[in-house]
Each structure stands twice: as C-alpha cells, then as structure tokens.
Amino acid sequence: MTDLLTRKLENFAPLSGEDRRFLAELARPSRLVRARTDLIREGDRPNDVRLVLEGFACRYKILPAGKRHIMAYLVPGDLCDLHVFILKKMDHSIGTLSACRVVDIPRNRILEMLERPAIAQALWWSALVDEATLREWLVNIGRRPAERRVGHLLCELLMRLQTVGLVNGTSYELPITQSDVAETMGLTLVHVNRVLQRLRARNLITLGSRQLVINDVAALKAFSEFDPNYLHLDENAKTLERC
Amino acid sequence: MTDLLTRKLENFAPLSGEDRRFLAELARPSRLVRARTDLIREGDRPNDVRLVLEGFACRYKILPAGKRHIMAYLVPGDLCDLHVFILKKMDHSIGTLSACRVVDIPRNRILEMLERPAIAQALWWSALVDEATLREWLVNIGRRPAERRVGHLLCELLMRLQTVGLVNGTSYELPITQSDVAETMGLTLVHVNRVLQRLRARNLITLGSRQLVINDVAALKAFSEFDPNYLHLDENAKTLERC
DNA sequence: CGTAAAATTGATCTGTCTCAACGTGGGTGG
C-alpha cells in the first residue's frame, strides 16, 4: 500500500536504498479528496505536482457542447504534470473519479528528485509511457468497435494496476461509473451498458459493485487486440544512462 | 526555408546567436526520402533522432486487421524521438507521407543540444506540445462528427505550418492523400471524400492538387471548435527557467 | 499516351446514438 511510486518506478530503473527512502518521504502529507472533484482546471498555472495514492482520477476536457471527454486515467502511483516547469497554463483539467488520497509535491521537491539520476530517468520513462498510452488510446478510439475498445481499456488497467500491486489474481477494484467509461471511450452510456453486458455474455468479465473480475485474461486480451508493448514494462534497465 | 527548427523553437524560448548557429549546423547532411517510406519501424531501437526539413511524415501503427492508423503528423521543423535516450524499442512506426528531406541527428549531437539551456527548454516544450496535441486529437476523434473533425485537423496544420513560415496568407501545401486523412481521423476514405465536399460546399475551404486554401479562417475555426491553446504558442517565455 | 493512383459517385447496410422509461441498491435523515 505504501510506496506505490517507488514500486512503479522500480519497474523501469533500479533504485538505491536512498532513492527509495527519498520517494517514501514524498508521500508524507497526503489529503483526502472526495469523488468528482477537480484537482486543477484548464487555464490554471500549476504550482506543484500531484501524486495519486488511492482512488482513480482523470485528465479531461469539456467540449463547447458541455460534454466531458476523459483523456487519461490516473491510478495510484501516478504523477501528474511534470510539465509544471515548462508549460505555463493547463490545457486540460484533472479531477477525481472516485474518492482519492493525493499528495501535493512542491516544485523544489521535484527539483531534488530530478537531481537523482535513477529517479530522474524513471520519471522520464513514466512520462514517455503516458505519451505512448495516449497514442494507443487514439488507435483504440479511432479504429476499434465498442466492445473491443472497452475490453482494451480493462486490459490496460489490469496491467497498470498490477505494477502497483492492486490486482488480486485477475480481479481489481474499478471505482468508476459506466458513464465515466462512456466519456472515456467516446461512446454513449447506454451503449457502454450494452457492451458490458455483451462482454459478460461472452464470459470474458464479471463486473459488479465496483469490482472487476477478468474471467479469462488471455481471451480478453486476444479479443481486444491488446498488446502491452506500449507500456514498456519489460525494459527494466540495468544500465543507468544519462538523462 | 532554412532553419526551420530554429524558427519553431524560437516560438517558445529566446535563443542566443550561438544557439541559432548551433541549430543551423544540425541540418547539414540531409537526405531525400521518397513518399510512403518507413523511417523507422515498430520494434526497432532507434539510434538517432530524425528531423524533418521538407514534406510530411507521420507516426502510425498497423492494426491486426492490417489497417493503418496515423497518430501524428510530422511537418517541417518537427523532431522525432527524443525518447531515444529512455525507451529501448519503438512502440510505433514513422513513415513519410510525401517525399521528404530529413536529417539524422546522432545521439551525441542531441546531448550537446541538451546542454544548452535555452535549446533544452525549447525541446521539452516541443515534446510537451506533442503530447498536448495527442490529447486534443483524442478528443477530436472521440467526440466530434466527421466534418468538424477534418476541419479541426486543417486548422491545426494551419497554425503549425505558420510557425515555420509555410503558410501563404491562408493557404498551404497539403501533400497528403484523402486516404491518409481517413487513416488519421478513423474514417473511411469514401466518407472523407464526402466530408471534404461538404466543407467546400459550405465555402470553408478550397482544396485541389495538394494545395489547401482556407476561405474563412475564423469561420472554419468556429465550425471545428478549434481552440489553439493546446499548442501553447503564446508562451514566448522571456524567462529561462531550470530544466 | 498509357497506366496506376487518387478522387468521386451511388446504393445499401449497420453500429451507435437518441429519447424515454423503468429498476435497484446503498446511503442518510427522521
């Protein structure tokens, strides 16, 4: 439960004991945020970086017609806005989906982090994986039919939550609403509902009361054309290169 | 025509004369690549960074069904794969759409670039803008009907090509195929054709023989819900912050 | 000039949306 960030970053770069200690201390003053609350809004200039410890948050934009589109999920261990040091204004908002525990990490803390080579490299890795994920989502939404699209999302979350130890066998907590899924996939909530029923009917998943069970992981992955290489999880660099 | 990269980066960070000289020299040994040719493929481990000087290239993935999806356009002045130093394997391919002039910049050249604070900052800015563009595309594909979707793309290209001086008034060369547009927008080539006709009928654009004229920029932007803030062009930082 | 790539047109089909109810479970105030 503790040290999710460490756990996640270690997936990529080997960290020293001191690195680990440093990261563990980051999570010190955390706060609770209720569901459906904005952490930062489009147009704001961010002052610090947020780290999610518990719960699901998301990046989103609101369209002129008032509809929300979700562009990324932030799950425990995820860090937002390393951008802080470069871009002046947020071009999108970040809000919680479920109740969350978050930490606000001030700028100078981040600068200290970036001075530790292993952490810095792992942080860039994480930023690049976020970008790769965006590309995969683009393909997912652009090209796959609704059923595969939703299946793909469930597979991705399985992998991501696994890296922070939030998966029990083949099951994880999914504290979001069907309407959230709809706003993520560019679908209607009505259609998401039917799609989930069809995934259940195919005996691929069991979903109820915020708990997802993937009945047959290999089958769901195959069905959803899920190829995890975009998550770059197998690149546990033993070499420390320059950042 | 020369120094597109300089021109682009200056949009964000003020560069010294020496910075400019440095960037100008980068483009030295350039090569021509014919249309529809891969520059690098999914699975490859990149050795150097590519810079596009002329023509259009794109990032793409091929789906199991054999269909290609384009996830980004690379236009003159665009740099690919700063990732080189972090990620081991390409999770997507890059290929030319039209004939292109490109430069291959070796690793050590890049390291030298990153040692120049102004250039380094501008480079990170550019990477973050690429990511923001991906998010905007996600919304575009996920939520907007075909006509607006295509209009949005044309507006974005107008802005991006403007920053490198490739726009004449309100017109620019668009050396890509309707089928390329289809593969970018998650639409059918047949439907893209009809959409373009409708945009012409609305008197928003004139398009023929690789040349696009936007008849009424304000109208097209409004119609396409185009808000350029995600390109972060107005942030000509006069301050040099730490990277 | 000939030929292949690109653009265009027409007819039909379908996945997803829209609108409109209705069911349900878990939290909260009385």
Place this chain on the structure above:
DNA sequence: CCACCCACGTTGAGACAGATCAATTTTACG
C-alpha cells in the same frame, strides 16, 4: 432501523452518421 431517495444501471424502439461494396472518372507521371 426503516423508509425514502437519488445516483447508477438496465431495457426498448426508432433514427442516423458513417461503413461497406462496387463502379466510374480524373489526375499524375514515366
């Protein structure tokens, strides 16, 4: 601790944007 209530999930019927299939015309170019 029960009853109410509201957010969430579910179901049905009908409409439509965009897909598919299949030609045909136009353009670029060797």
